[in-house]
Amino acid sequence: MKILILAFVLLFAFIPTDNLTGRWESKPSEKGNVTGVVFKTDHTLEGYVNKKPFVSGTYNFNPEDSIISFVDNGCNGVRAVYKVLFFSNSDSLRFQAVSDSCEERKNGMQRLVMGKVK
Amino acid sequence: MMITIPAFVFIFSTAIQTKPVNKATLGELLFSDPILSKDNTISCASCHKPAYAFADTSAVSGGVAGKKGARNTPTAMNLSLSRSFFWDGRSKTLEEQALGPIENLVEMNLPVDEAIYRLKNNKKYTEYFKEIFNSEPTKENLGAAIAAFERTLETSNSPFDNWKFSDDSTAVSNAVKRGFIVFNGKGKCIKCHFGADLTAQEFRNIGLFNGKNLNDSGRSVVSGKAEDIGKFKTSSLRNIAITAPYMHNGLFKTLEQVIDFYNDTKKIVPNAINKDTLLNKPLGLTRQEKKDLETFLISLTDKRFNKLKK
Numbered sequence: 001m002k003i004l005i006l007a008f009v010l011l012f013a014f015i016p017t018d019n020l021t022g023r024w025e026s027k028p029s030e031k032g033n034v035t036g037v038v039f040k041t042d043h044t045l046e047g048y049v050n051k052k053p054f055v056s057g058t059y060n061f062n063p064e065d066s067i068i069s070f071v072d073n074g075c076n077g078v079r080a081v082y083k084v085l086f087f088s089n090s091d092s093l094r095f096q097a098v099s100d101s102c103e104e105r106k107n108g109m110q111r112l113v114m115g116k117v118k
Numbered sequence: 119m120m121i122t123i124p125a126f127v128f129i130f131s132t133a134i135q136t137k138p139v140n141k142a143t144l145g146e147l148l149f150s151d152p153i154l155s156k157d158n159t160i161s162c163a164s165c166h167k168p169a170y171a172f173a174d175t176s177a178v179s180g181g182v183a184g185k186k187g188a189r190n191t192p193t194a195m196n197l198s199l200s201r202s203f204f205w206d207g208r209s210k211t212l213e214e215q216a217l218g219p220i221e222n223l224v225e226m227n228l229p230v231d232e233a234i235y236r237l238k239n240n241k242k243y244t245e246y247f248k249e250i251f252n253s254e255p256t257k258e259n260l261g262a263a264i265a266a267f268e269r270t271l272e273t274s275n276s277p278f279d280n281w282k283f284s285d286d287s288t289a290v291s292n293a294v295k296r297g298f299i300v301f302n303g304k305g306k307c308i309k310c311h312f313g314a315d316l317t318a319q320e321f322r323n324i325g326l327f328n329g330k331n332l333n334d335s336g337r338s339v340v341s342g343k344a345e346d347i348g349k350f351k352t353s354s355l356r357n358i359a360i361t362a363p364y365m366h367n368g369l370f371k372t373l374e375q376v377i378d379f380y381n382d383t384k385k386i387v388p389n390a391i392n393k394d395t396l397l398n399k400p401l402g403l404t405r406q407e408k409k410d411l412e413t414f415l416i417s418l419t420d421k422r423f424n425k426l427k428k
Contacts, residue, residue, distance in 0.1 A: 031198075033198075033199070038285065040285070046282050046283070046285070048282070048283050048314065049199065049314040050198075050199075050272065050274065050314065051274040051279065051283050052274045052279065052283070052314035052315065052356075053278065053279060053282035053283050053314070054312070054313050054314040055312075056282065056298075056302075073302045073308050073312070074308070074312045076309075
């Protein structure tokens with residue numbers, strides 16, 4: 001019985017609690033570059049290009065209104081807020097800016113379309 | 119049989135190396151061939167040494183007839199995402215960059231037209247260019263081949279990559295993790311070294327121009343703008359532990375010296391002109407923070423270079 005309870009605890013600890021948690025990647029660009037982000041269960045995120053990490057940060061995601069708020073190690077610590085737009089049965093997503101004063105990041109985020117890596 | 123197998127492997131691998139099958143492998147052959155230098159003594163690989171992440175171990179590299187350049191040879195790795203090339207960003211494409219050192223008087227000193235003439239009169243190369251480009255050697259396909267090879271030189275298997283991309287927290291030590299915090303915070307490194315190759319690809323004057331003994335104007339010669347005096351392209355930090363010496367002039371021999379410089383640039387160059395305001399105040403790093411930062415930088419070394427790592 002103890003083993004069964006432990007198994008359930010572990011199961012729920014590692015099951016993503018929302019649609020966002022997990023690894024997402026873009027299709028290769030014209031130059032062949034693949035951009036990806038991992039949203040972890042501990043509310044940290046890691047972004048990468050061609051398997052090369054380029055951004056680390058922390059985030060909060062509200063599944064009810066699909067709003068993500070995050071801070072990363074670029075953009076001088078400026079907090080960004082985006083609406084996550086899921087589509088294709090939540091297999092794909094893109095971002096719509098709610099507030100982000102970091103123009104470079106905003107331009108990149110709004111072009112980004114990613115699919116869930118399974 | 120014990121002798122025959124290694125001999126076969128050697129002959130087979132040599133055959134693979136000498137018979138290019140695509141632009142990149144043709145480029146690899148050209149990269150290492152001194153045929154592209156005036157006196158047939160220098161190849162791209164003479165200065166972009168493969169064992170040192172395609173950088174040089176000298177402050178400035180030697181060219182034909184013992185001539186010395188004025189700038190440190192940057193790594194030829196991890197250039198696929200670059201928007202400009204050379205320390206001063208004078209080339210906008212890798213294809214254009216690839217031809218620059220061939221013509222440079224203090225590097226290979228061979229006019230590109232003459233290089234093409236040599237390749238056209240070389241039976242081996244005329245055959246390879248015909249097979250791969252369906253053309254005789256030209257300036258365009260020479261640049262394309264070398265650039266294609268350089269684009270294969272991407273590295274993404276360092277302990278840092280394994281930690282961040284593969285989510286393996288055991289891939290790096292606690293010192294690396296502390297160093298990453300310094301990198302992003304007190305050290306301000308991230309302000310210029312943000313990106314997949316740890317460079318924001320901007321041009322910055324870090325305080326190594328004083329108009330006297332440090333008088334390389336850098337980017338301003340290309341842009342024509344006075345505000346660009348002493349600015350150079352921010353280097354990638356990938357494989358930085360094995361690409362010493364550092365900076366555009368190879369001034370610093372160790373990462374420790376580089377970190378000490380950034381910690382208080384005035385101590386090393388008190389009379390710098392047009393220095394970036396980010397570096398106006400000393401960083402105030404402790405001995406431990408400097409050590410952690412250095413350990414973090416070493417963690418950016420791809421595993422293929424493990425034997426060379428400090």
